[in-house]
Amino acid sequence: MKTQITLFVFAATLCAVQSARILGIFPLPGKSHYILGSSLMRALAEHGHDVTVINPFGEKNPPKGKYRDILLPEIIESIENRKDEFNMFEIGDLGPFVNIPILAYLMSDIGEMVLKEKTVQELIHSNEKFDLVIIEQFYNDAHKMLATHFGGIQIVFSTVGANFWVNSIVGNPSPLAYIPDVFLSYSPHMTFGERLVNTLCYLLNVAVHGLYLYPKHNSVGAKYIPNAPSIHDINYNASLVLLNSHPSLNQPVPHVPNMIEIGGFHIKPPKKLPQDLQEFLDGAKDGVIYFSMGSNLRSADLPLQKRNGILKTFAKLKEKVLWKWEEDELPGRPENVKLGKWLPQQDILAHPNVKLFITHGGLLSTTETVYFGVPVLAIPVYGDQKLNAQTAVSNGFGLVLPYKELNERTLREKLDELLNNPKYGDNAKSRSRIFHDRQVKPVDTALYWVDYVIRHKGAPHLRVAALDLPWYKYLLIDVIAFVAGLLLMGVYLVRLLLRKLCGRVSSKKLKKN
Template sequence: MKNAVTVILILLSTSHYGSCAKILGVFSASGRSHYILDSALMKALAEKGHDVTVISAHGEKEPPKTKGTYRSIVVTEILENRKEMMKQLNTNMFDREDVNPFLSTVFMGLFMPKMLEATLQNEEVQKLIHSNEKFDAVIAEQFFSDADKALATHFGAPLIVLSAVGANSWVNTIVGNPSPTSYIPMLQTDYSVPMTFCERLVNSLLYVFGQIFFDLVVYPNENAKIQKSIPNGPDISDVLYNASIVLMNSHPSLNQPVPYVPNMIDIGGFHVQPPKKLPQDLQEFLDNAKDGVIYFSMGSNLKSADFPPEKRDAILRTLSKLKEQVLWKWEEDVLPGQPKNVKLSKWLPQQDILAHPNVKLFITHGGFLSTTETVYHGVPILAIPIFGDQKLNARTAMDNGYGLVLPYQEITEDRFTQSIQEILNNPKYRNNAKKISETFHDRQVSPMETAIYWVEYVIRHKGAPHLRVAGLDLPWYKYYLLDVIGFLVLVSTVVVCISYYLVKAVCKKVCNKRKTKKLKQK
């Protein structure tokens, strides 16, 4: 009997060990929206029973209660560096609305290495790097932050990449996925499909510029951070293409259908949680709004309080004329000229608000998280996009019929009023939002279950090298068949030249014979 108990205990402990993995998440992006995605995945893995370590700019007020362990290393230097950089730029975030996409690429390429250095040089991160800890997988976000991936090589663990958006040139390059610029707009643009000739031209130039800029500037810069921060650090060329899988916050209901290689996995909406009970004041405000509620938020990076006075006044005059109640994320204590139908709050539980049946419209900046959440709940949007992928997300919403776009520079009382009334009074927007929402929810399993399955799949299969496409091992000139094209052009040129000289020689010979014959006849 004693032996039987011992065997059972051994089997149970072995089973736990086999199902529990040590997973490191390293996320250098400073944006709160990025952390929402990153932490959602890591918390879910910890809840599944895995031991999780998270390196990021943000932390949890209280450690989440999970079956596994959840350790947080907060790199406060990331936010300090971001604050200092924004101070040096001395610019309002709304001023980035008309930034050239080429300059935007340069800005991010120069900005992110500072965040990476802050992460890798952090005291607690350095202790981890120099420790003897082992990890079964390392998860890093794909956001101008390839140096983070070196930790997977350092710890001898498979690399899993998390992308906050869908397939794009940043992701496609690292897994060998086709990225035709003829019909896939770059994230920095707001092009719809099909693109015009000029749009395809700019799109292609932007892609080529990005590839050259990364190769000549970004990667060497990030490589220097790796060598400085990690003992015997790998060269970035040995890090870039090591991703076992890419988990993408995308779905065909949200994104244009594009090619995928086998290790690209859609998990769009994985961060969305079932609605929770609202605070009493918000619950009463939403319940008692007999004419409906308009929810207004510009996200976590942009602040409504930073609207210039002329834009803010135009917005206020419009809101004051509405019969609907307005719930506005406003980051200051006072809003001058606040209408009676507007309720303010510095923070709002967005997902739970969008789930309320009285919410008729979401006025948003068009960030991908906000777009995902509004699609999840089937609420139409009025987008005021400013930078990044916001313009492309907003254009997609308009093309799919569940929203309108109001360019920031065109915000006036008349345009704002017209846009709101069009969405509220035309049922097609809400109907389309509901149809898209149904498509979004129609899946075999939840996106979070999909994400967890594939993380565990990579761990079980020691990196799952069988998912890697052969294109990653080809130099760029072979990948694009430039050597084959060059050979065919050369052969064709030689054949044409030989044919030309043969024909010329034959013609010359015939002509000479004719001349000789004529001379003889004379």
């Protein structure tokens, strides 16, 4: 009888969790960001939750169950109108000291556009309530006010693993001595100069957030959200941080208990390829090189000189090349090169004839190549791509070719090394085994922990005490000042004692004389 009662209670609890109302906020107009947000929210809907998602793109084939898109048409229109202003190949090498403030400014602009969208304003004034609000963290802290507004538990999702944006909100330590900023291409074993630059990046982030970002988001929130709380009141309320990372992909770093790694959760089992791709890959007796610069960068925007250098290199290869090319034609295309405006990347990487992946080094592409055990040649351009490329080099499953150094000679040298040295393929397969060696699938890990914080009403027992400490206590400034004061007092007393002793000795000598 006890067993039956226990099972009944467990089933009732499970049903209650599965009926939770969840709001997802994934506002960035970048396909890679949307793929991650969509994968998480689809999984939650299929798990039984009632899901609403604020996003720019929408689902063509919504999952079964309760699923609703709140679209952002004005953001897509604005980005389309301004896309000619931003050629990523031209601005990607500006460096972190320019990129950090620029990104903060641009994302603040997008954050305000999201809140003033008609669709979002209708939701804000609808009197709806949500049990849980999942927010993608990317310079958009004002959106966390919506968790308070809708009465929901706050969960933060980081598309790039642990970094400055999420560490501070949950009190996670991040030693600057071996954890480089997401915009830097440093290994964990940094030189003095690299540690200096890394420290300056950290200080710049502190200044940008404290002096610009938070005040800006406070004013934006107050403008568009009724009775909006202060950023400083809600910024540290995250019950859970889901990290798109894993030790097979990222260097191991500290995580407080409510930071959970789910890197690779978006990857699905391989599907059957379209017939033309299947025949192309099957017929490649010398193997295939897959080339894609991701969803945000366009190969078609490559400067003519670099494009021609790539074509000349490909023409001399015995391997076939499958290239994600966004235009109808590619002048000078060699016979061994096949083009596609859109290509099913995961299904292609799963094919046994794929020997190498030439990539921009985005985290999704890096994750997928590790999942399938394919070595990479990374040509990073901006953002976290340089750091991901450095990780591939450090772990021995790839090489990096800086974009500004890309030409026929350098590309040929890198390809010769990667295609003819088996260590890269062996290391890629080793990394893949580490990736797959988990107790449960990463998507199931995400589902478990989302349900966990719902069951435990925000799981406040996972919150670390660091969040309750003022900065001077956290950094032990008061203790250091106290110890320093004691030392100074000790030095002062010793000097005073020595002076008195010296004075007595001098007076005795004078008396004798």
